[in-house]
Amino acid sequence: MNEVNFLLWVRGIGFDIALAIFVFGIMLRFMEILWLGRKPELAAVRGNGVASGMRTVFSRFLPADSNTLKRSLFMVVAGYGFHIGLFVVIFLFAPHAELIESVTGLSWPTLPSPIVDFFTVLTMLALMALLWRRLTHPVLRFLSTGEDYLMLLLTFLPVLTGYMAFHHLFLSYGWMLGLHILSVELLLIVIPFTKLIHMFTLFMARWYSGFMAGQKGVQS
Amino acid sequence: MTTRKDLTVGEALRTQGISRRGFLKFCAATASMMALPPSSIPAIAAALEKARRPSVIWLSFQECTGCTESLTRSHAPSIEGLIFNVISLDYHHTLQAASGDAAEEARHTAMKENDGKYIVVVDGSIPVKDGGVYSTIAGMTNLEILKETVAGAAAVIAVGSCAAFGGLPAANPNPTGAVSVSELVKDKPVVNIPGCPPIPVVISGVIAHFLTFGLPELDNLGRPKAFYGTSIHDRCYRRPFYDKGLFAETFDDEGAKKGWCLYKLGCKGPTTYNACATMKWNNGTSFPIEAGHGCIGCSEPQFWDAGGFYKALAEPTGNFTTTAGVAVAAGAALGAASGLLNRNKQKQAGAEHETVTADNLEKEQTS
Ligand code: SF4
Ligand code: SF4
Numbered sequence A: 001m002n003e004v005n006f007l008l009w010v011r012g013i014g015f016d017i018a019l020a021i022f023v024f025g026i027m028l029r030f031m032e033i034l035w036l037g038r039k040p041e042l043a044a045v046r047g048n049g050v051a052s053g054m055r056t057v058f059s060r061f062l063p064a065d066s067n068t069l070k071r072s073l074f075m076v077v078a079g080y081g082f083h084i085g086l087f088v089v090i091f092l093f094a095p096h097a098e099l100i101e102s103v104t105g106l107s108w109p110t111l112p113s114p115i116v117d118f119f120t121v122l123t124m125l126a127l128m129a130l131l132w133r134r135l136t137h138p139v140l141r142f143l144s145t146g147e148d149y150l151m152l153l154l155t156f157l158p159v160l161t162g163y164m165a166f167h168h169l170f171l172s173y174g175w176m177l178g179l180h181i182l183s184v185e186l187l188l189i190v191i192p193f194t195k196l197i198h199m200f201t202l203f204m205a206r207w208y209s210g211f212m213a214g215q216k217g218v219q220s
Numbered sequence B: 001m002t003t004r005k006d007l008t009v010g011e012a013l014r015t016q017g018i019s020r021r022g023f024l025k026f027c028a029a030t031a032s033m034m035a036l037p038p039s040s041i042p043a044i045a046a047a048l049e050k051a052r053r054p055s056v057i058w059l060s061f062q063e064c065t066g067c068t069e070s071l072t073r074s075h076a077p078s079i080e081g082l083i084f085n086v087i088s089l090d091y092h093h094t095l096q097a098a099s100g101d102a103a104e105e106a107r108h109t110a111m112k113e114n115d116g117k118y119i120v121v122v123d124g125s126i127p128v129k130d131g132g133v134y135s136t137i138a139g140m141t142n143l144e145i146l147k148e149t150v151a152g153a154a155a156v157i158a159v160g161s162c163a164a165f166g167g168l169p170a171a172n173p174n175p176t177g178a179v180s181v182s183e184l185v186k187d188k189p190v191v192n193i194p195g196c197p198p199i200p201v202v203i204s205g206v207i208a209h210f211l212t213f214g215l216p217e218l219d220n221l222g223r224p225k226a227f228y229g230t231s232i233h234d235r236c237y238r239r240p241f242y243d244k245g246l247f248a249e250t251f252d253d254e255g256a257k258k259g260w261c262l263y264k265l266g267c268k269g270p271t272t273y274n275a276c277a278t279m280k281w282n283n284g285t286s287f288p289i290e291a292g293h294g295c296i297g298c299s300e301p302q303f304w305d306a307g308g309f310y311k312a313l314a315e316p317t318g319n320f321t322t323t324a325g326v327a328v329a330a331g332a333a334l335g336a337a338s339g340l341l342n343r344n345k346q347k348q349a350g351a352e353h354e355t356v357t358a359d360n361l362e363k364e365q366t367s
Helices: A003-011 A013-036 A049-059 A066-071 A073-091 A096-103 A115-135 A138-143 A146-166 A175-192 A195-216 B009-015 B020-033 B040-051 B065-074 B079-086 B101-113 B142-150 B160-165 B200-213 B239-244 B320-352 B358-366
Strands: B055-060 B090-092 B119-123 B155-159 B190-193
Touching: A003 A175, A013 A175, A049 A195, A066 A073, A066 B239, A073 A096, A073 A115, A073 A146, A073 B079, A096 B079, A115 A138, A115 A146, A115 B239, A146 A175, A175 A195, B009 B020, B009 B040, B009 B079, B009 B200, B020 B040, B020 B160, B020 B200, B040 B160, B040 B200, B055 B101, B055 B142, B065 B200, B090 B101, B119 B160, B155 B160, B155 B200, B160 B190
Parallel strands: B055 B090, B055 B119, B119 B155, B155 B190
Antiparallel strands: none
């Protein structure tokens, strides 16, 4: 297989397979969760659940209270750095936006590539810091499973290969671009079936806890 | 008596009335053509002075003559012209005056007289399906002619994307079973000069390199690194717009008029290795991107089936909507089914649930 065939495969059949498994998995997981249902709420309604639910979806994007911040400053900084970096890299790089537009029809303005490049490095540093922390923190290390490390790796690979493709490192651009796309496809395939599904379920979960708290008339 | 064929390149040029100065100028141009520094000019001059004019047999198979056109349309008096004065082009379907038996005779004579030393240039791909019947010359299939001619050659130069990679004749579903030269010739050095067509100075540059320093250094696709070492994208004058994120969205919008990057219009510059952006076309006038059209990647294998000239490189090439639709429906159905199963389990567990009292626990502990 030469570079052109490889690139064609990942842009063609490879992408089709990954996308199909991805949307299949997401639907499966959501249906499973939603069909579980909840027990009827018998207590008297004391506040507006919907408003509280909406608020919670967004309020939890903000850093935690100062106490938590003090206790785990490292996690907060590295965690936010990583998530913000990843967001910028995925959605605000022109070729990525072009791909999303061709699949969904949605488009938005993008950032110049040197800025995206900066965020790419930031994302990789943050990911490495998080790995280091996981390996050195005794409790975290004890709690970590193989899946945690695998997910770190699978998230790291697309960022790394994208960076290397852009800068023409190690392999020709075509091979690296192909590897980059392939690594993203791997990630797409595992997202629904691993903890990475949190990128979708978090909204539902936040909404739910905010809603419940709101109905009980307490702050979420 | 020395015949014209026995002359060295230097002697041949002098018999054409080219002065020492003209010769050095030619060497300088050759150096720049081969992407070598000016310091290499004396070495080139010395090498060319001594080099014998090689016999070249040019075979045209399944092709459109565009490659020959490219070479002969280069402006006179040009380096390309000079190069063709210093090689002995002994057989070329399109350019030779002889025809029929006389033409084939010329090929056989050249092969006999220069056995083991001549260069075979091929343009066009070779059909191999059904015994190669889809293209024949003088009653012989292309495959037979190639095998016969290459047997005594020093090297083979595959000119154009058809000879180098199969080209348009090999496009899906490849009805004639067209293949490239390198798929058939395994025991001789093959240099690929792809492009549809290749840049004329690149063709002559490779021949000049062959004359002076032997085979050029090749990349993994058999292309001379001197010309195919950098991508169009890396040498493109529109690159600053790419980096700033300024793209033409259509061929006639403001961005297109301002000369912004053509990535979104399907430009394959990032994955295409060729010298267009530096050597340019039409005697150095411009190259396709300067004319407002994206690169179609014509010097890369399979550019003809690479998912559409106007699809951006980042775009998927397949038809994913139906598969994705089916996947969504299947996921929803399976998810609902498994959700219902879980619910039943929940209910069952609820029904079978026995309340544990403190007495039970105490009993358990003592037993
Ligand atoms: S026009 Fe093509 S080659 Fe030039 S910068 Fe844009 S994508 Fe790259
Ligand atoms: S710009 Fe691209 S498509 Fe055009 S001639 Fe050059 S390599 Fe071929």
